[in-house]
Amino acid sequence: MSEKPGWKKIPVAGLIVDAGNAREYKTGDWRTQKPVIDRDLCTNCLTCWVNCPDSSIIVEEGKFKEFDYDHCKGCGICAGVCPKKAISMVSER
C-alpha cells in the first residue's frame, strides 16, 4: 500500500482519465494456480485462445506461443476446455 500515490496525486473522483490502460493493471498476482502447457500434446487447435476470458493466450502465426502470466488470473478454463488435456494447473506456492 505504501508505494501507492496519496490523495493529492491521483485523478479526482476515481475517474480514469487515460483510455486503454487496463493492460497496466497486472491481474496475474491474483492467481494461486498457473496453467502449464505440455507442448507434446498441444495440437494448436486454439480452443484455449477462444475460451480465455482474459485474452491471456498469446498466439503467433496461428500457433500457441505462451501464456500472458501478467494478466492470467488462473481460472483454469483453458485446462478445462483443452481437448487433448495438454494444459494442467500447477500451484504457485
Next chain:
Amino acid sequence: MTMVKPLNGDDSAAYGMMQIDPDVVAAYPITPQTELMQNFAQFHADGRVQTELITVESEHSAMSACVGASAAGGRVMTATSSQGLALMWEILYIASSYRLPIAMNVINRTLSGPINIHCDHSDTMGARDSGWIQIYGENPQEAYDNTIQAVRIAEHMDLRLPVMCMQDGFITSHAVERVELLDDDVVKDFVGGFTPTYPLLDLDNPVTYGPLDLYDYFFEHKMQQIDAMSRAEKVVREIGKEFGEISGRSYAMLEPFGMEDAETAIIVLSSTAGTTRSTVSDLRSKGRKVGMIKVRGFRPFPQEELISLLDDVKVIAVLDRSDGLGAYGAPVFTEVRNALYDEGHKPEIVNYVFGLGGRDIGKKDIVTVFDDLDKIISSGEVKRRMRYLGVRE
C-alpha cells in the same frame, strides 16, 4: 433595471432557473416542489429556455439523469421535496463523490409517515452528510438569490460539489411576497458559461466515470471530497459577496441580528428566522437584550464564524425543525453544541424541536422561548435541555 414581482418561492426559484437556462433539467413532480417545475416547464414550452427538459419516471431517475448529463458536460439542475429526495438518496452520494456540480432546489417537506405534505426539515437534514453543500433560504427572495448563486458555488473550480438550496414547503414555496428580479443579462453574466471538467462527450479525451474503487484508493478519493468541502465555506462567502455587487443583497454563511449585546439568543434556519427576527426586533425595542442567528449555510457548518458571534451570550436556544430520534439533540443543536466544546466561554444551550409536519410557529412561541431562556439565567439551572415547542400533551 430590477423588476419587482409578487412571487412565491416556487415561482421565484423557477424564474432564477429560467434566467440561468441550464443545459439539462431532469425532474419529477412532488408537492410542494411541483409548482416550481410546472413554472419551469412553462418557460420551456414558451421557448424562453434552451434546456433539454427530461421528464423522468421517478426522482431516482431524475437524479440519475442529472448525474449522466453533468458527467457528459452539461450545466444541470433539478428540484424535489421530501419523499422525492429520499428516493434520490443513493444517487445524491454518486453526484457528490463524482464531483458533479449539480444545483438542486429542495422545497422542505417532512418525510412520511404518517403521510403529510407540509414543512419540516427532516428530508434535507437526513441528507446533511451526503456531500452536498446545503443552503437554507428564508423567503421567496432568497429562494431566487440562492438558486442563482448555487450554480456559481457548485461550479467553482476549488469545489466542483453539488449544491442544494432549501426553502420551507408551503410557508415559503406557496406564499406570495415581493421579489426583486435581476435582468436576464445580469444573471447570465453572473453565472457565466459552464466549463465542464472531464466531460464524457469529449471524444478526444475519453474518460471513465464510476469505476470500482476498492480499499486501496476509495479512502483517498473520499479525502479529496472532504478537502473540497473544507474550501466551500470561503467560496459560499465570496459568491454571496459578489452577488451583493449585482443585486444589493450580500450573503454569508450566518446572518446575525441583535447579537452585539445579546444575553439570550435563538439559532434557527429558514422561514422561522423571519418570525424570530421580527420577535427579536419587538423585544429589543422594549429593552430586552435578545438576539438571533440565522444559519444560511449548514453544510459546510460555519463553526468558527458561529463561535465568534457567541462571545457574550449567556443562554442559547437552538430551534430545530426536525428531530434526531434517539440522538442527544436534533441536527442543528448537535452541531452548535459540538462547535462550542473547545471554547472557554460555554453558554448554556437548550434545544427546541418545533414545527414538525408543518405545525405553525408564531411570534408568541418565540417569546416563550426567550422567556424560558431568561428563567435559565435567573435560576441558574437548565431543567430540561430537550424541549418540544407547540406539541399537545
